[in-house]
Amino acid sequence: MAEDVKPTRKNLMEIEDRIELSERGHDTLEQKRDGLIMEFMDILDQAKDVRSDLNEDYDHAQETINMARAVEGDVAVRGAAAALKEHPEITSQSKNIMGVVVPQIESSRVRKRLDERGYGLLGSSSRIDETAEAYEELIETIVLAAEVETAMRKMLEEIEKTKRRVNALEFKLLPDLRKNQEYIEQKLEEQEREEIFRLKKIKAKKEEEASEAAEAEREADETAEEPERVSADD
């Protein structure tokens, strides 16, 4: 509230400084927001592709495992899956996109050669191989989707945050500061006008007092001269 601010020149200068800083911050945040939106659009395209790949890979993996369970039997498929020793590993690092820390997820030992899957070649079939391949592909896509979609979510949160800051500056802080500035300026002008008026009044009063004193002096002089003239006549 503008009325809460003391209308002093010091406050005015402080508010002017804050307005300048806020305007600079507003411009910077606007640029950041626009940059983030551009980055987000790139990630969004990538996320759409990854999501579509994920759906495709999931459907394919489900279809191959359904077929394998149908033809080889559920027990054979479970047995082949149980033979795996080296499970995939996921490592997570982070990278910075315009100040937003997003994860960089890397997977290792997902894709395996035929001899690394743990089940014997002699007692298995290519349906099992193709099911394993389909799931290896799916895991890689899931890891990629996790990376891209987390980055997208974080970017979105950052855009929202930046947008809220820009809006707060644009629609709340800066208008309030300007209102305060205007209020103080008005008050100061008013004080100035009052001061001038007061000074004028004082000056007028002083002039009036001076003229009154002069008049009194003159009258006193005239009174003193009158008896002297009467005695001389005598």
Place this chain on the structure above:
Amino acid sequence: MSTASGTSNPEYVVARVRARKASLFGDDDYRKLVRMGPAEIARQMEESTYEDEINALGARYSGVDLVEYALNRDLAGQFDDVLGWTEGRLYDLIARYLRKFDAWNVKTVIRGLYSNVDRETVEADLIRAGEFSDRQVDRLLNAGSIEGVVEVLDGTLYGGPLADALEEYEDAGVLVPLENAVDRAYYEQLLANLVVDEATEMYREFLTAEIDFRNARNGLRLARSGADLDPAAYYIDGGRLFSASELSALSESRDELLARIRDSVYGDQLDNALTVVEETESLIGFERALETALQSYADRLGVVHPLSVTPVVSYILAKEREVDNIRAIARGREAGLSPERIEAELVVL
């Protein structure tokens, strides 16, 4: 209990298996099944020869699991009966083929121990259709460790090969050497010391084709994957199509391997499947063609030499096909596949 000693009794066994074969599901039954859901399939099975199995397992399982476990249990019961009826040389010939279920059980127990699966789950996955007695299978289940399994199998077909593979398993920490040892022991006994006469010639041809097809599919899988493996890990002796060194060299070039299969005695039967492999990356169509070729062998087995091992083997293969088909239909329906897709992809009607 039957043994390989004594005189063969093909007349009795053939009469029994003919009756059993007559009650197998036909094409019309499959056409009905592909339009049913898993629960309806289970109900349909309850009205057939699978009644006892469905009733026995109905309280523990439901849906497709019930169908699959009932099929496995029935298969085990049927083959156990067949082995029980046979005597003498006929027993030996039949047991050779049925030992694949022993191999399956050994691998299932080893996998269960490897991945710390509880005993009940492993037991449910066993198919007691091989030569091992229930006592032997129970000892396997109670072995407690992979070393224990190897100990229990000492003196059997699988004992020696597993003991040899144990060190490699302990070094590498993966099951491949053990599983390969079990499978190799099974495949190599198929033709070992097989006395061939006119009646068993076609049976031998069938077993040889099975080994050749297994080698061919493994060679192609290897060529597709690009893995560089010792031929000992995937080659089976006894086939007529490749030697170990030939397959090892051919598996580096898919085109040469395909050309070799095309020029072989199986070329005509597999011609279409080979074209599909050449055009696509997937080997599934090729494997399906191999299975179809083996089935045509099996069908021929049933009609030649009516009083020999061949009608019995033909029944065993037909029963396996029935189990595969019903399971494929039930699992396919559960996965939401259309009847047409199931017919085209899974079931040979």
